[in-house]
Amino acid sequence: MASSSGLEIASIDAGYGAVRVLQGVSLSVPPGQTVVLLGTNGNGKTTLMRSIMGQVRPTAGSIRATLDGQTVDLLGLEPQQVVELGIVLVPEGRRLFPRLSVEQNLRLGAFRATARAKLDENLALCYEMFPRLAERRSQLVGSMSGGEQQMVALGRAVMTAPRILLVDEPSVGLAPILVSRTMEMIALMKERLGLTVLMAEQNFHQAVKIADRGYVIVHGHIEFEGKSAEALQDNELVRQVYLGL
Numbered sequence: 001m002a003s004s005s006g007l008e009i010a011s012i013d014a015g016y017g018a019v020r021v022l023q024g025v026s027l028s029v030p031p032g033q034t035v036v037l038l039g040t041n042g043n044g045k046t047t048l049m050r051s052i053m054g055q056v057r058p059t060a061g062s063i064r065a066t067l068d069g070q071t072v073d074l075l076g077l078e079p080q081q082v083v084e085l086g087i088v089l090v091p092e093g094r095r096l097f098p099r100l101s102v103e104q105n106l107r108l109g110a111f112r113a114t115a116r117a118k119l120d121e122n123l124a125l126c127y128e129m130f131p132r133l134a135e136r137r138s139q140l141v142g143s144m145s146g147g148e149q150q151m152v153a154l155g156r157a158v159m160t161a162p163r164i165l166l167v168d169e170p171s172v173g174l175a176p177i178l179v180s181r182t183m184e185m186i187a188l189m190k191e192r193l194g195l196t197v198l199m200a201e202q203n204f205h206q207a208v209k210i211a212d213r214g215y216v217i218v219h220g221h222i223e224f225e226g227k228s229a230e231a232l233q234d235n236e237l238v239r240q241v242y243l244g245l
């Protein structure tokens with residue numbers, strides 16, 4: 001399935017009251033690509049994700065999505081309206097309901113109107129892509145491992161029938177082998193659902209495995225744009241400042 005959905009972020013400023021976080025951030029997520037936003041803690045990755053979702057209000061710039069050839073201005077929309085357009089965020093820390101089962105968590109993902117109509121179909125797709133979730137469908141999410149919980153969080157995103165997937169630091173708290181599997185799951189979801197993906201990550205080596213291009217964010221500025229995974233790997237700033245090589 002090919003994607004025709006993308007994102008264009010131009011010169012946004014955003015923050016929290018007097019705290020300025022993003023300053024003049026521009027970033028492009030072309031249809032069908034996986035773009036990675038690299039940066040260490042506190043540099044503004046989550047603020048950018050939340051700005052796209054309408055959870056943080058930028059004070060300047062623009063955020064536009066192209067969905068099936070139609071361009072939509074996202075600034076000023078409520079988070080619920082952004083979700084209705086088919087843009088979903090898998091938040092940092094996953095934010096699942098620990099006292100509900102896997103299947104209850106998944107079903108809660110299907111709240112937007114178009115997704116509700118396809119609930120059974122998407123649930124079957126989730127279980128086909130992630131067989132472990134089918135085996136564990138009645139298990140309480142709070143009793144699962146971090147890697148399994150990340151799988152539930154990704155599955156819940158599948159239930160919203162998204163076109164653009166935002167994933168905020170999926171590697172946090174996971175052992176290296178599970179980080180690697182999580183990247184594979186994201187790549188599989190992208191392939192199966194024909195998604196366009198923007199992923200925030202600190203784990204350069206793992207993220208770059210599935211990235212078509214990437215940006216490095218430092219103190220709320222985009223410091224480097226790599227138009228390919230190789231360009232990111234070869235960059236001196238990335239090597240010295242970010243990777244500490």
Ligand SMILES: Nc1ncnc2c1ncn2[C@@H]1O[C@H](COP(=O)(O)OP(=O)(O)O)[C@@H](O)[C@H]1O
Nearest residue numbers: 016019021039040041042043044045046047048
């Ligand atoms: N709700 C908030 N109120 C005030 N400052 C915040 C809030 N959330 C984040 N910040 C600040 O914004 C900056 C960027 O944070 P964040 O976007 O979470 O970065 P990252 O996701 O890259 O770790 C940090 O300095 C952080 O302390």
Ligand SMILES: [Mg+2]
Nearest residue numbers: 045046092169
């Ligand atoms: Mg963050």
